[in-house]
Amino acid sequence: ARFMNTTTSAASLPPGTLGLPFIGETLAFLRDRNFARDRAARYGPIFKTHLLGRPTVFVCSEEGCRFVLANESKYFVVSWPPSTRKLLGSLSLALQTGGVHYQRRRILAQAFQPRALAGYIETMDAICCSFIERWLQVRSLAWYPELRQLTFDIACKLFVGMDSGSHNELGEQFELWCQGLFTLPLNFPWTRFGRARRNRDWLLQQLEEIIRKRQESDDPGDDALGLLVRSRDEDGSQLGLDELKDQVLLLLFAGHETLTSSLVSFCLLVGQHPDVRDRLLAELDRLPDDAPLTLESLQQLTYLEQVLQEVMRCIPPVGGGFRTVIQECELDGYRLPEGWGVIYQIAQLHMNPDRYPDPDRFDPDRFAPGSDNPSQTYSYAPFGGGLRECLGKEFARLEMKIVAVRVLQACDWTITPDQDLSLVVIPSPRPRDGLRVVMRDRR
Ligand code: HEM
Numbered sequence: 001a002r003f004m005n006t007t008t009s010a011a012s013l014p015p016g017t018l019g020l021p022f023i024g025e026t027l028a029f030l031r032d033r034n035f036a037r038d039r040a041a042r043y044g045p046i047f048k049t050h051l052l053g054r055p056t057v058f059v060c061s062e063e064g065c066r067f068v069l070a071n072e073s074k075y076f077v078v079s080w081p082p083s084t085r086k087l088l089g090s091l092s093l094a095l096q097t098g099g100v101h102y103q104r105r106r107i108l109a110q111a112f113q114p115r116a117l118a119g120y121i122e123t124m125d126a127i128c129c130s131f132i133e134r135w136l137q138v139r140s141l142a143w144y145p146e147l148r149q150l151t152f153d154i155a156c157k158l159f160v161g162m163d164s165g166s167h168n169e170l171g172e173q174f175e176l177w178c179q180g181l182f183t184l185p186l187n188f189p190w191t192r193f194g195r196a197r198r199n200r201d202w203l204l205q206q207l208e209e210i211i212r213k214r215q216e217s218d219d220p221g222d223d224a225l226g227l228l229v230r231s232r233d234e235d236g237s238q239l240g241l242d243e244l245k246d247q248v249l250l251l252l253f254a255g256h257e258t259l260t261s262s263l264v265s266f267c268l269l270v271g272q273h274p275d276v277r278d279r280l281l282a283e284l285d286r287l288p289d290d291a292p293l294t295l296e297s298l299q300q301l302t303y304l305e306q307v308l309q310e311v312m313r314c315i316p317p318v319g320g321g322f323r324t325v326i327q328e329c330e331l332d333g334y335r336l337p338e339g340w341g342v343i344y345q346i347a348q349l350h351m352n353p354d355r356y357p358d359p360d361r362f363d364p365d366r367f368a369p370g371s372d373n374p375s376q377t378y379s380y381a382p383f384g385g386g387l388r389e390c391l392g393k394e395f396a397r398l399e400m401k402i403v404a405v406r407v408l409q410a411c412d413w414t415i416t417p418d419q420d421l422s423l424v425v426i427p428s429p430r431p432r433d434g435l436r437v438v439m440r441d442r443r
Pocket residue numbers: 078093094095105250251254255256258259262316317318320321322381382383384385387388389390391392393395396
């Protein structure tokens with residue numbers, strides 16, 4: 001009953017300050033890694049601030065996140081920042097709402113069914129192994145940019161059937177487009193945002209060619225694009241060309257940025273914890289020699305699963321989600337006025353000491369099988385939740401596992417001393433110097 005909707009609420013606004021006129025606390029938010037942590041310590045897990053042009057409430061508690069995620073379309077609606085909206089395009093699933101969103105999600109979900117996923121394993125594995133061979137020859141490298149190419153190549157191959165995407169112009173244009181996603185939406189030739197708009201036009205043109213070829217072919221193919229081109233909704237209608245372009249662009253982005261972050265965090269944290277690496281290797285010894293990886297064999301790697309869960313608890317690839325209040329409501333005794341922004345804060349949620357004692361410590365045993373495993377509760381939400389839970393969750397988990405297995409089997413890596421390992425967090429966390437390592441073949 002604490003979470004009631006009241007249209008004539010006498011409840012007070014959450015604590016916090018709105019900062020300077022107009023820009024509010026936007027600059028601190030963009031620059032300060034501890035923005036939410038400091039304010040949650042001062043004001044409690046629900047506080048107000050003023051960001052990106054409007055008053056915004058941060059929600060960092062388990063109950064609060066559950067409330068926001070469970071009330072999508074009722075009290076809240078997704079609302080990405082303006083630059084993100086413009087660059088993703090209005091026909092992108094991440095921006096669609098209500099009935100259209102529901103229906104489109106069902107169509108796109110076909111590319112992430114277990115049968116589709118099983119068909120991706122061989123490609124993911126092959127691309128991953130060819131990167132590993134190269135790393136072992138180079139021996140000393142900054143891992144983040146390499147992992148970025150790896151996830152992009154996999155996404156390009158599986159979503160649009162293109163080989164070595166990161167090495168051609170598509171890869172270049174895509175990187176520049178990504179750099180504009182979370183910026184001030186100033187559309188001039190010399191701003192990041194303005195440049196990214198032009199990259200978007202270029203990318204859409206390329207995607208149009210690729211999609212048209214598929215549409216005109218007798219066999220549109222078995223990859224994700226083939227599925228989307230063939231798919232019909234309940235009324236038998238198909239996705240139009242403009243929408244296919246926006247949706248494919250979204251998949252390329254979502255299948256790339258966040259995954260790279262989780263992989264580099266895995267390499268960082270496991271590299272810093274030899275005891276964890278030893279236990280992972282012991283578990284891998286139980287995999288049958290030389291047998292191809294399958295959904296079933298990967299499922300047996302329960303310690304790896306725990307490690308990946310703890311990696312995403314400590315360094316969640318998506319720090320939180322943006323919403324707008326569409327109907328005034330009350331949360332934990334505070335009023336959330338219509339039109340205000342809301343950010344549900346995954347990063348803070350994962351640092352709750354009541355759920356996670358000594359929260360800064362990396363400890364995969366927190367997720368050991370058992371009744372108090374936090375991954376079954378709203379205290380753990382790396383993939384969000386509710387109607388907009390990550391569509392690519394199982395795809396992401398699969399790719400993380402395959403890359404983790406192959407890297408652990410083939411490489412001994414040492415993190416090079418004297419580098420800046422502090423995290424850049426926007427758009428997705430990564431070590432500032434790109435995680436420089438020295439590799440040795442361990443086979
Ligand atoms: C949405 C996290 C990988 C596709 C989301 C959301 C989160 C998330 C937190 C919800 C955002 C919100 O509530 O506003 C992650 C993480 C990933 C990952 C941590 C990797 C470790 C992927 C991959 C794909 C993908 C690989 C696709 C290939 C999507 C899509 C949405 C989404 C399409 C929008 C869903 C909707 O609005 O209905 N993701 N994601 N994600 N994700 Fe992921």
